[in-house]
Amino acid sequence: MLDLASLDIAPLADKAEALLRSPLLTLLHNAASVHRTHHDVEDIQKASLLSVKTGGCPEDCAYCPQSAHHKEVGLQKEHFMSPDLVIEMAAQARAMGADRFCMGAAWRKVRDGAEFDAVLDMVRGVRQLGMEACVTLGMLQPHQAEALADAGLTAYNHNLDTGPEFYGEIIGTRTYRDRLETLNYVRAAGITICCGGIIGMGESLRDRAEMLAVLASFDPQPESVPINALIPVLGTPLGHLPRIHPMEMVRMVATARILIPKTRVRLSAGRDGFSVSDQILCFMAGANSIFYGDVLLTAPNSGLPLDDALFETMAHIES
Template structure:
């Protein structure tokens, strides 16, 4: 049964299970709700890079940090559509566009993004955007243009959030998710581990996501990629088993959602990624960059899919997100 009334104590018990038992339980849930041979292949393109006014401690695109990221204006629509076509030819079924903005503004840049959304939608791909905070009216305009999903990560728990970001609040993030949901756009929201958070913080973030009135259709689990020049540049690499534990717990709590193995995958070998898929991950980003950080190539992923017997999930496939929901 898909539930929205998980308690923190219940999640804590799941999260701290012996790892192999946890993976077995998650794999069992995964088989009940998903085709375990399918993985959603997404491509993420930075359509406007750098110069962001936020102070997210992990982000190389924040204007206040000297990270070597060159500020680039919003890309031309034709160039974005060319990139999207290449991604589709390489096997991607979802195309995500990221703009380093604090919030969307009603201006000519937004009008251009709407044209991009229309163009990618016409290619038969699920189109996703991540552009910071959204108002209700902006979300409605994106939906009218054909936007399928909007990404807005919680990043961490509400308690730890202020140590990572001070330029917007946790409620600001939840409000954007609410505006996206009201517009009829699917929600993509997860977080990052390796930010100096505790296990309780990880549990808290999963609790917030899994007790939303409707679970996010997509839940990205990211491992911090430390970037020189950011406040978190010296943070230690996330242990792969921490990623497996997070993915498995997310899969049990939100069985109908896509759980995406996201940032940090470039540091994993095929065996470690296979363990993540076994634990319930069924979505990845493909392509050599995730906005500004490295990612495995399309060719490497194709070889991995062939070895593990995986296939790309078709676009717009329905999901089971509500089933006698409790709470």
């Protein structure tokens, strides 16, 4: 059972902070060694992400343009998508090379009813395509987690976002305990956990270390850890912040790989601002998944042509 009060994260946070501060080449070498011990370095999973219900979220997450609190963003609210359309888009993603399809709804929590039943249909449809299915729907109750498991859900995404000490600076409508409670329900239902966070929100290096320490303290550790770089959106409280330097992402990926060696580290939001070389360094540091496509929920992504060029650059060169 995940319970922040019972977790002594200080020793792991000290280790994580030391890694984040270590010389980059040494950190890269150590992370690459761990990565090769546990993974095939050529195995980089392509996942596709779709917003099935956009905007109007009652949460106040400072980074998120989908929050109803950030009225100056001007995001066009979209109604809940039909399962048939979602499954059709999943099939298109599979045809383009994705083998994991992730669906997000801008909800604070799941409510029983027609829309949740539709999500279950989406999960069943994606699984019937032979793809992994992941959803991010906000907070869950145990019976809802069990229903998702029965539908064949592969993974539930529920990010911590940041370290516990900085969390209150970013979100006021949901507690860290709330997040851990949902993750407990997910794990109890037998669904794998996809849980990571965002860097570049004004947090300290210690905050990043503490987030990784919490993740590394999970037993078992998360099967999937997405690392996101903030995409500042005008109209949100963090819209004025600069983008992070790509090497901050490299350090974060490398440290996550060392502390959580068997997980898939997902190079997620923010890589649209990274060069091919930056992203290859992230793969060397231990990232082994990307979101493949033009949009991440409502944020820009690298785009299919650039991603195809990235994988072509890394491919074996024929004589």
